[in-house]
Amino acid sequence: AQTVTQSQPEMSVQEAETVTLSCTYDTSESDYYLFWYKQPPSRQMILVIRQEAYKQQNATENRFSVNFQKAAKSFSLKISDSQLGDAAMYFCAYRVTQGGSEKLVFGKGTKLTVNP
Amino acid sequence: DAGVIQSPRHEVTEMGQEVTLRCKPISGHDYLFWYRQTMMRGLELLIYFNNNVPIDDSGMPEDRFSAKMPNASFSTLKIQPSEPRDSAVYFCASRPAGEGAEAFFGQGTRLTVV
Secondary structure, eight states, X not given: OOEEEOOOSEEEEETTSOEEEOOEEEOSOSSOEEEEXXXXXXXXXXXXXXXXXXXXXXXXXXXXXXXXXXXXXXXXXXXXXXXXXXXXXXXXXEEEEETTEEEEEEOOOEEEEEEO | OOOOEEEOSEEEEOTTOOEEEEEEOXXXXXXXXXXXXXXXXXXXXXXXXXXXXXXXXXXXOSTTEEEXXXXXXXXXXXXXXXXXXXXXXXXXXXXXXXXXXXXXXXXXXXXXXX
């Protein structure tokens, strides 16, 4: 069974500092996709960044970057120059297609607080 | 584009009543997903459709839950009869074809069953 583990229920960071959110996953598949979603208090799930497993290069989107370690099944999110608007729940997710059926499995989330 | 539209935003109902949640996906998206979010279990996939056809409903918790997609622009998730343990936030999401394509989520329906 595919599982996604976020070991940090809560994290905090000072404004303008850098923070790293951890995520590990368990799979026997070789071809899959990984995502980080942000959920602010408005409840809207917003895609932050995605990574294709077959790409060795780590994905980057402005202040957000990932450290993808395929052998270790690790997919951490780094937020640089943290802003107050980054405060939210962050969910790591793993997506694979098996037997014609798609599975998108989410971790339990990390609550990020940004202190001014 | 208005994004994925869900209604209602909030629903409070009494145990035993029927509840219907509605979703309008983004036009042109082939896939539609229903998720449930609770503190205890996080985000769980209930069912998803591809081109209006249900593909995987293994996440539907019980026969009390049913979902339909009569056309490409509308889907419903129905709970009958509702129970207090069904209280959760229900999300609808849609995405275009393509394995790496992003799924776009609606703002969710917060359901409270008393």
